[in-house]
Structure formats: C-alpha cells, structure tokens
Amino acid sequence: MYEKVIELIEQKNFKELKVLLEDANEADISECFDEISEENVIIVFKCLSKDKAADVFAYLEPDVQEFIINKISDKEMSNIINDLFIDDMADLIEEMPANLVKRILANTSADKRKAVNEILQYPEDSAGSIMNVDYIDLKEEMTIKQALARIRKLGEDKETIYSLYVTDSRRKLVGVITVKDILLNDEETRIGDIMDDNVISVYTHTDKEDVAQMFDKYDFLAMPVVDNENKLIGIVTFDDAMEVLSDEADEDFEKMAAMAPSEDTYLKTPVFTMYKNRIVWLLFLMLSATFTGLIITRYEIAFEAVPILVSFIPMIMDTGGNCGSQASTMVIRGLATDEIELRDILKVWFKEVRVAALCGLTLAVVNGIRIFIMYGAGQFSLIIVLGLTIILTACIAKSLGCILPMLAKKVGLDPAYMASPMITTIVDACSILIYFNIACILMNVA
Amino acid sequence: MYEKVIELIEQKNFKELKVLLEDANEADISECFDEISEENVIIVFKCLSKDKAADVFAYLEPDVQEFIINKISDKEMSNIINDLFIDDMADLIEEMPANLVKRILANTSADKRKAVNEILQYPEDSAGSIMNVDYIDLKEEMTIKQALARIRKLGEDKETIYSLYVTDSRRKLVGVITVKDILLNDEETRIGDIMDDNVISVYTHTDKEDVAQMFDKYDFLAMPVVDNENKLIGIVTFDDAMEVLSDEADEDFEKMAAMAPSEDTYLKTPVFTMYKNRIVWLLFLMLSATFTGLIITRYEIAFEAVPILVSFIPMIMDTGGNCGSQASTMVIRGLATDEIELRDILKVWFKEVRVAALCGLTLAVVNGIRIFIMYGAGQFSLIIVLGLTIILTACIAKSLGCILPMLAKKVGLDPAYMASPMITTIVDACSILIYFNIACILMNVA
Numbered sequence: 001m002y003e004k005v006i007e008l009i010e011q012k013n014f015k016e017l018k019v020l021l022e023d024a025n026e027a028d029i030s031e032c033f034d035e036i037s038e039e040n041v042i043i044v045f046k047c048l049s050k051d052k053a054a055d056v057f058a059y060l061e062p063d064v065q066e067f068i069i070n071k072i073s074d075k076e077m078s079n080i081i082n083d084l085f086i087d088d089m090a091d092l093i094e095e096m097p098a099n100l101v102k103r104i105l106a107n108t109s110a111d112k113r114k115a116v117n118e119i120l121q122y123p124e125d126s127a128g129s130i131m132n133v134d135y136i137d138l139k140e141e142m143t144i145k146q147a148l149a150r151i152r153k154l155g156e157d158k159e160t161i162y163s164l165y166v167t168d169s170r171r172k173l174v175g176v177i178t179v180k181d182i183l184l185n186d187e188e189t190r191i192g193d194i195m196d197d198n199v200i201s202v203y204t205h206t207d208k209e210d211v212a213q214m215f216d217k218y219d220f221l222a223m224p225v226v227d228n229e230n231k232l233i234g235i236v237t238f239d240d241a242m243e244v245l246s247d248e249a250d251e252d253f254e255k256m257a258a259m260a261p262s263e264d265t266y267l268k269t270p271v272f273t274m275y276k277n278r279i280v281w282l283l284f285l286m287l288s289a290t291f292t293g294l295i296i297t298r299y300e301i302a303f304e305a306v307p308i309l310v311s312f313i314p315m316i317m318d319t320g321g322n323c324g325s326q327a328s329t330m331v332i333r334g335l336a337t338d339e340i341e342l343r344d345i346l347k348v349w350f351k352e353v354r355v356a357a358l359c360g361l362t363l364a365v366v367n368g369i370r371i372f373i374m375y376g377a378g379q380f381s382l383i384i385v386l387g388l389t390i391i392l393t394a395c396i397a398k399s400l401g402c403i404l405p406m407l408a409k410k411v412g413l414d415p416a417y418m419a420s421p422m423i424t425t426i427v428d429a430c431s432i433l434i435y436f437n438i439a440c441i442l443m444n445v446a
Numbered sequence: 447m448y449e450k451v452i453e454l455i456e457q458k459n460f461k462e463l464k465v466l467l468e469d470a471n472e473a474d475i476s477e478c479f480d481e482i483s484e485e486n487v488i489i490v491f492k493c494l495s496k497d498k499a500a501d502v503f504a505y506l507e508p509d510v511q512e513f514i515i516n517k518i519s520d521k522e523m524s525n526i527i528n529d530l531f532i533d534d535m536a537d538l539i540e541e542m543p544a545n546l547v548k549r550i551l552a553n554t555s556a557d558k559r560k561a562v563n564e565i566l567q568y569p570e571d572s573a574g575s576i577m578n579v580d581y582i583d584l585k586e587e588m589t590i591k592q593a594l595a596r597i598r599k600l601g602e603d604k605e606t607i608y609s610l611y612v613t614d615s616r617r618k619l620v621g622v623i624t625v626k627d628i629l630l631n632d633e634e635t636r637i638g639d640i641m642d643d644n645v646i647s648v649y650t651h652t653d654k655e656d657v658a659q660m661f662d663k664y665d666f667l668a669m670p671v672v673d674n675e676n677k678l679i680g681i682v683t684f685d686d687a688m689e690v691l692s693d694e695a696d697e698d699f700e701k702m703a704a705m706a707p708s709e710d711t712y713l714k715t716p717v718f719t720m721y722k723n724r725i726v727w728l729l730f731l732m733l734s735a736t737f738t739g740l741i742i743t744r745y746e747i748a749f750e751a752v753p754i755l756v757s758f759i760p761m762i763m764d765t766g767g768n769c770g771s772q773a774s775t776m777v778i779r780g781l782a783t784d785e786i787e788l789r790d791i792l793k794v795w796f797k798e799v800r801v802a803a804l805c806g807l808t809l810a811v812v813n814g815i816r817i818f819i820m821y822g823a824g825q826f827s828l829i830i831v832l833g834l835t836i837i838l839t840a841c842i843a844k845s846l847g848c849i850l851p852m853l854a855k856k857v858g859l860d861p862a863y864m865a866s867p868m869i870t871t872i873v874d875a876c877s878i879l880i881y882f883n884i885a886c887i888l889m890n891v892a
Contacts (some may be wrong), residue, residue, distance in 0.1 A: 164447055
C-alpha cells in the first residue's frame, strides 16, 4: 500500500491515487501517514474524498492529526470534524493543544459541541469517557416495521445499529434487542414482546477496565451506559473495549518492569520522557538494595574464612528472584483477569508453597551434583548449606510473590507494582540472610 | 446470581429457578457452575431450557463440560451438541478425553461431524482452527430484497449475520457487505453494486495471532477465511479474536517470567504441572549463574583486600537487571503489538543508550551521595568505581535488553523469552566483570 502511494505521488498521478485511496481500507491508509514525508501527508489527505477523509482522520496518530489541522482551511476542517463520531471527537479534543481545540470547537456544530463537552466531563477512567452517544433507541410499543423504518432513517450516522436499546417515556433503559432479532421476526411483532428485558448495563462512572472485562465475559458488540436513575446516556462499542484491554495490558507490562506507564508508542516517546518513567523506580530499587549490602557487611568474617561463599551470591539472588517473579506474575495476571479473587489467598499460598518445595528440592539436588563435579566430595558441607538455602529461598520467594500482590490489591494499590523488580529486591535480602546464617552455623565460621 | 440460585435449590423451588435461569445471561449462569457443588451442577443444568442449555454449555469450563456429559443421557447430549456452533464444538472435541469424544461424535449429526473434522485438521495456531463455518454467503446478482430473504431463512443458526460475504459461482470471495448497508439501501439495489470489493481476508493457515492483530487494527466484527484459491472457507468472529489476544498476553506474561505457558487457569492448574512449567527455566538460569560465580572466584584477591566491595554486588546486579528488563519489556511488547519492527533496531538501540546514559548518570550520582553520607569522604575511589560500574552496566543492560529480543525474533524465536530473567542472568556476568576490573585498576588491588 505505502509503496504504491509513494509511486503514484512521484508520478504525480493523482487521479489514480484518488481511486486507490477510495478503495482502500481506512486503517491501511492511516498507516501510510506514519511513513510518508510531511509534504506528502497533505497531498495524500487532500486526495481523499470527503467521507473517507473523516474515516481516515479518526484512525490517525495525534501528532499527524495536529499537523493536518494546522494545514487545512476551516471549511475543510469543519467537514471532517462534523463527520467524526462523538467518541473520536472527544479523543481528538483531549489530545490537541489549547489553541487548536479552540479552532476545532469554533468549527463544530452546536449539537456536537454539547455532546462532546458532556463526554469530556466524565473522569478519565470511567465508562463515560469512552462511550459514544450515537446509538438508536426504540420504544416497547413499536412494531418491527416501525423499528426498521427508524433504523433506516437514523442508521447512517450511527456507529452501530446491531444492538438497539429500548427506553420508556422517561428515557429509562428497559430492554435490548439486536438487529438479528428484528430481521428474523415478523413485521407486526411488538418490540416489547421480543426484546431482552434483562439488560446488562454499566454506569457512566464504572471503571472502563471493568467495562472491558465485561465485554470479554459476555461477548457483546456494545454495552449500554446509564446514569444513576437507569436513564440511557450512551453506549460503549467493542472496538473501544478492545483498546482498553490492550492499553491495560501495556500498562501492566510497564509497571511490572518497574516503569511508570507511558502514553505514547515506544518509537514516539522522547528519550527524556522515557528517562523520567524509568529513573524513579531504578533509584528506589537501588537504594533498597543497600539493605542487602548491609547484611553482607555483617558477615565479612564468614566470607573471609570461606571466600568461595561469595561466588554463590549471584546464583542464590537470581534463583530467589526468578522463583518470586514466576509466582508474582501468575498472581498479578490472575488478579487482572479476575481468575483469582482476594478470598483465594490461602489457596494460592498453599499452592505456591508446594510448587516452591518441589522446585527448591530439584534445584538443590542439581546444584549439589554440580558442586560435587566441580569441587569433589570435600565440599559436602557447602552442598548442604547451598541446598538448604535454595529450598528456603524458593519457599520465601514464592510466598512473597503471591502474598504481596494480593496485599497490594487489598489496600487499593495496583498489584502490578509487586512484580519481579520489587519482589527480587525483597527476596535478595532474605536469601542472603538465610545463606550466611546457615553457612555460619553449619561451617562453624562465626 | 449465585446466592439466589443456591437459595432456590435449598428451597427446592425449581419452578422459580427455571424462570430465573431463563431470564439470566448465559455467561452469568456459566459462572455459577464454577461455584456450586457437583450434585447441584446437574440440578441447575436440567432446569435450563433446551436452547439455553446449549448456550450455557458453550461457556462452561472443560472440566464442568466433561462432568455434565458424563451425567446426562445420549438424547439430552445430542440436543445440546447439535445446537452448538461449529467452533465451540471443535473446542469441546479437543478438550474431552477420547472415550467421551467417541460418545459425543456418535450423537452428532453427519453434517456437523464433517464440519468439525475439517476444522480440527488445521494446525493449532492457524486461523482455520478458530474459524466458524456458520456464515451467510450472498451472490453479486442478488437484490437487497433477495438478500434479506436469505438472511431471514438462514440467519437463525448463524453466529453472526452482520458481515455477509459475496462469492462467485466457484465459491471465490469477491466482496463483503454489512447488514447496515443492506438495511440502508433500496430493496431493488443489486448486492454487486454496493458491496465492498476490496475484501480484507486471511488464509486458513494464517497465524491466529496475526488474525487477532488485524481485528485490533481494522475494528472488524468478523474476518473471512479463504484457502489458497481465494475460496471462502469460514469466518473468524471478534469474540474469538479477543480471546486469542488475551491468551497471547497471558502467554507473554508467563514466558517473560521464565515459565512455560499454561493451558488452564491458575487455580485449576495442578501443583505438579506448575512445577513442570517452572523448573526447566529455573534450572537453566541457576546453572547459567555459575558463570557469574566463576568470575567472582577469579577476583578473590580483590575482595580479600577490600572486603566492602562484596557488599555492593547485590546493588550492582539488581540495578543491571532492572535496567535490562525495562528495555526488554518495552521492546518485547512493542514487537508483539507491531509498534516496533525489526528494521527499527538501530533507532531503538540509539534511544535505549541515551536513556541508559541519563539513568546511569543519575544513579551514579545518587549512589555517590549515599556512600559519602554512610562512609565519609575517605571512600572517594569507591564512589568512582561504583559510579563508572553503574553507568557502564546501565548502558550494557539496556543495549542487551533491546537487541536480544529483536535478534530472537530475527532468528524465529519468541522475543518474550529474552525478558527479565534471561537478561538479568547475562547482565549479571557483564556487570560483575566490569565492577571488579574497574576496582582492580582504580584501587590497585590486583
């Protein structure tokens, strides 16, 4: 796609370019904009038909949107803006700098401006902030025929016509019906007789992550959003829910690697922003590692007497860290996808301890064999010291790995912060303490 | 929901229970089955109406499905089985033990058996394995009126009627049209005139992860699946794509924490399976840490002369590990979501090195201040040794953290394996080597 576009621009064959763009998918066209040079952005954009331009515009990255708005006339902008769905429009307003927002709103129809402003009032993480007000509502007393007429009349500008919502005279949500039900029933059937009156809905202030999880559970195409009085306010569509799920997974990956979540894609995030996202945790974890250092200092006598003890520090620290992050990753992900509930804490802990005991035992035996091969039978006490350390470390690491994320959730923190880096730092101190204590007792060095 | 069901069972009020279940959503009912006791599973299941039973059955976990099939008659089973969509049926066959599969297939209609067998032939990770053959196909020469009649005739048993596919006389896919287009156009319009002939489709052998990414990109409700001759074979619906995306994220989380991916949910995975999933990587990483240990052994002289050097080993190892996993997490996730391409490798590396230099410098300065406060001005050379080590370690860690996942992808390995545990183990060896080398040179100990 991209190569073809460039070729046609170079040949100045704009007629062919227009045909190509008209036939292509919006998402594919928008991808081209990330690749072509700035001067060509405007050439390509102006080759799009009026309808297509708005469709493509909604898919573009904010920096490209900003660039385009700065280069087109008020009239051209007004055409695009007034063709955008309300939720895409709200996204745009949130991303643009203040001077552009002013210009955008000045070129927006009054109705649309009002609708967008309403959406922008909802908190950032709420269902209200991702909802769309372009839905079709029906009444119970309508027949299928009347409903079809209404769909035909209003359908053009709506994001979805596949789920239709039935409201009473006070706009309260009383039922839901799909276009499938409408098409498969007789023309004279009353909507009220075939609609599903057990409607699953969310509130405007429901956390958008919870909304996305509900899409995952129910396989809905759209979910109605109501206010406290059960009045229908808007709908959330599955594509927005998928985006929330994917953003949440991104955020969890970042938090679990000790970073502040980033807003932008990797390649577009400036170096200094990345530095800011990463340095706070690095500093905190580095200073926390001081404790482990202090513990080691206390056992100087031990490793001066048996210097080889030092060479096993990395193995013990890494094994503890790895055991801990395996447990914490499973538990954090389980909590995020609702597979694990807080009340399962004892079940989870008991499971992890058993896994830890099995893993610890295996690791201890293999490590013992390795030491025997490398240093011979003379190091029997070293084998015992390391074996006991590994088993205890595995048990402590896996216990902390499952308990800390659950405690974090309990007190309202994001469990994702209790991932590998944090667990590793805490387990390090424990494992080194265990190691030198066992060594001092069994090797008679202190 | 669950409490109400239990209450009604205890009161033996099955009439009310039937009403409650009939009104409730399938996904909600299926959740109850995870909570109630085995004897109640059958009671509740038998209270479901025929249609509802099949809907709920498709949502159940494999172990509950197996339990139910073992307890119901062939006739009851046949009712459920023949109401399942082909893709749900294929999932069932894959999950059940061999003796049950035989019984299930014996009670399946011949058509359905054939369709299921075809799906089961596709490789596990392919689009073919998650597709559904319940779609509606139209012809170019049909009018809207004829198309609507066909939808009304066939729609009942189809998973989706919202995307309709247009094929020619040889079953080749030539266009796609939505129910919205059909409803909003005139009855006499020819399908061929309004269909979108630039169809985006996937092959039966396309990786299902790629298919899911395409849903994310295009916001489709369904995607047609064709064979090598562009003949329409089936469709993938968005709910299956969402499941693939969520499973892939699960798998990535597991691989990135050095575990083999698990099939089941956390609470249902047996302890021994968890042990098997985790122990291989733990062993490999433990044995790899031997190298770091050997490096330390080589520098015994250094830490016998300056014992305090040992106490900084944890801080250096942790900082290196954390720097590396930040970079690798961002790159692995970027590769998984197609935000980063292999050709960006130099851009990514240059970015990471600059971030590493900034982070390293900050960490070195803060660490210097800490040492000054704790040990006084006498430790100037220690401050320099640690500062240089931290800066170099940060740069190496972040470089390896971005380059190794990309190299893994280049040679066809899953980048997710080049995450925190692997990077940490490699960076450990590098950082310890740097540390003792700088110490020996600047402190004149070797």
